[in-house]
Amino acid sequence: MSNQRRHRILMVSDFYYPNFGGVENHIYYLSQCLLTLGHKVVVMTHAYGNRSGVRHVTGGLKVYYVPWVPFIMQNTFPTLYGTLPIIRTILVREKISLVHGHQAFSTLCNEALMHARTMGYKVVFTDHSLYGFADVGSIHMNKVLQFTLADVSQAICVSHTSKENTVLRSGLPPEKVFVIPNAVDTAMFKPAAERLSSDEIIIVVISRLVYRKGADLLVEVIPGVCRLFPNVRFIIGGDGPKRVRLEEMREKHSLQDRVDMLGAVPHAKVQSVLISGHIFLNSSLTEAFCIAILEAASCGLLTVSTRVGGVPEVLPDDMIVLAEPDPDDMVQAIAKAIQILPQIDPQNMHLRMKKLYSWHDVAKRTEIVYDRALKCSDQNLLERLSRYLTCGSWAGKLFCLVMIIDYLLWHLLQLWKPDAHIEEVPDITYGQQEERPSNFD
Amino acid sequence: MVESNARFTYIHHYTTLLDTHHLVVRPNASVTFFLFISRFLLVVIPFLLLLLKDKSATLLLWILLVIALLIKSLLWKHVDKESIIIMPSFGVQLETQYRSGSKFRRFIPMSKILKPVLNECVTPVTCYWSLSLIVRGEEELTLVFKELHPPIKMLVPIWKALCTAADCR
Structure with a gap:
């Protein structure tokens, strides 16, 4: 230079x-x-x-x-x-x-x-x-x-x-x-070496449990999804003032065995949490870009997200299912994601992310x-x-x-x-x- | 060897037994002028006290006290010179000389010096270079110049001399 x-x-x-x-x-x-x-x-x-x-x-x-x-x-x-x-x-x-x-x-x-x-x-x-x-x-x-x-x-x-x-x-x-x-640093967010079993579908949520990140939306979405799909399990990583509401929902609907609350996840361990799931759920009510969905896609997860802010610009249409920030629409989007899940190849998704986001x-x-x-x-x-x-x-x-x-x-x-x-x-x-x-x- | 800038004069004496580095604060015109005025007033005010009536005497006593305190504050903690005496294979002596005449000395055996380091220090308003010693058994770095912040060009030869003496180049 x-x-x-x-x-x-x-x-x-x-x-x-x-x-x-x-x-x-x-x-x-x-x-x-x-x-x-x-x-x-x-x-x-x-x-x-x-x-x-x-x-x-x-x-x-x-x-x-x-x-x-x-x-x-x-x-x-x-x-x-x-x-x-x-x-x-x-x-x-x-x-x-x-x-x-x-x-x-x-x-x-x-x-x-x-x-x-x-x-x-x-x-x-x-x-x-x-x-x-x-x-x-x-x-x-x-x-x-x-x-x-x-x-x-x-x-x-x-x-x-x-x-x-x-x-x-x-x-x-x-x-x-x-x-x-x-x-996204794709070297840090790599998919699991072996493809996960489809017998049990795991939906991962990693975000701060605050109003802006749609924690209140999750409270209504999770019971609806669990009712429709008996083989679905949720892993929720993150902490915040809305954690209490999520724990109350878990108690109310007796979902202790189907909703894991991990609490705050250190950044170094985010990848290991992501690769334990099939679908990444983002329920943000406002977002300029959302790096979290990039990290999830880099780990080979299919993303379900609210259609807010800059989110629709982030991933190609075949990598993301968008929904309005409404509980019923979110449940339908998750149902659609579960249907198209067999077509998703995590390794291929990771390679595409490597080219798209450098x-x-x-x-x-x-x-x-x-x-x-x-x-x-x-x-x-x-x-x-x-x-x-x-x-x-x-x-x-x-x-x-x-x-x-x-x-x-x-x-x-x-x-x-x-x-x-x-x-x-x-x-x-x-x-x-x-x-x-x-x-x- | 003598090197100067607007604020400091760096003097280096070298013999086979001793390697001495002095950092002398150059006289500041404003401080010198203020000290001259203050000293002049300290001499004049007692005479005025004798001449004037009681009413003004208390006021003059207060003025006298304030001036005395100002001079004390200027002299007491004001550094005139900081030195480092390097005695190869024996140790290092750090010395601070205050304007009041008092001196602070500290000796560090060479066996306890792990490494001399040049650091960039940051305060809420400025940045400066400092020369420190990593001393065995001490949690904090030992500053070579506690009070003064000389420029890097004056610190580098001292750092090199310390590295040679501590055998850690």
Whole structure:
């Protein structure tokens, strides 16, 4: 790769390992593949317990665990300007050329993008979730997103539904938003070596047992399926506030021998739970992409899912049976899945998934977005402020004030400690290519 | 060998028996000016106390106390110099000299030093390099420079000298 095209990327989010989830996985795998493409990648997140400071992980990926205490739902406390000194230091010392923020409700992401734009860096934002428009929380978050994306270089969404949602919420021009789906580490999610017996059909559910993931729907679906099919058994992995309702349902319908409640399943053991079943059931009420169904399909399971958000875009029609988020429709979809189960070849499904969903492909597509972002013209403060003014009669003026203060604070920092006084970090170069992870697809 | 930047002066003395590395804090113009003004006021105020009436005396006493406390805080924990004396096959002595004149010394036998390491440290507002020693029997790293955060170019020669002495290159 030519030196000119080598990007130096700072990935910023409150959500990163040792926390587990879709965003965390996305940042890790994308970073690893960008490293193999010859870019420099640095991750910035908040400290997790005693995991603080700088960590170097696989493939030369450098992670800054900044000692900011999480405030709520693994988010740092919103200070607006409190993160400016550390973000500036990292941007200068790592010679960053582009900042990539992940997840709309990550405080650290929103603040980092704001400071990066103040300092003249190009920024890219990836939205991983869908949001509503009516409730108080969504209205507030949408205004924050509008502020963050008012001056973003490019944006990425994980599905076309997610793109539509983001454009509507933020008022961002659609031509600035790219759709790059998630991928799956197929090496980690392999089907069972031997095909399972069809005498007993096992339906697997792995999700957080919360309202958004459709736990209330499961409470009504499971008894209906058990009535229709005496040879069906359920394995439920996951924990959450709705676990009590599922246990009550199990007691009420005397399904203790047919519904196994595993509780929280560590990410490393998800594959071993998946390969013990024939069908994967996803009952989410809202989902931007749903990596869980990718993992299940990679393990050779036929998926039954609610037709919500970006789910219909994820898998080919012969790998998934879709249903409306309604108990009767879900039961019918499961019945249909049981009928077509003999036609499913887990090994073939795994090979197809390997071709369809590759992290290297995601990285190459993201690289194109980075190239586009760096070609965006540089704008002075006044040109940028005009964008914020369009965010609303009151909000626009408030956003402008926030940005002016940020600009002044940045210049004060420049006077107090000029860029020349911040030490640049030497790059760790790998002599042998084998030292880098070679494959994530 | 002497090397300087805006904040520190690094002095290196080497003999066959001792390898000494000093890190001296360069005078800060604003702190020096403040100390000069404070000392001047400390001398002037007692004379003013004698001349003025009782009403103002209490106020001046308070001013005197505040200035004295400020000077104490500036002098007491303000580091003038940090040193590391490497005695091959014997040990390492770490020394911190405060502006107040007090000194803190710590000796670590070479047999207890497992490895010297260069770390990147992160605080909520900044990042800096630090040189630490992994000492046998101690849970935490021992910082070579407890108070000062010199640049990496000053730390590398000390780290190399420690590696040579600890025989872990």
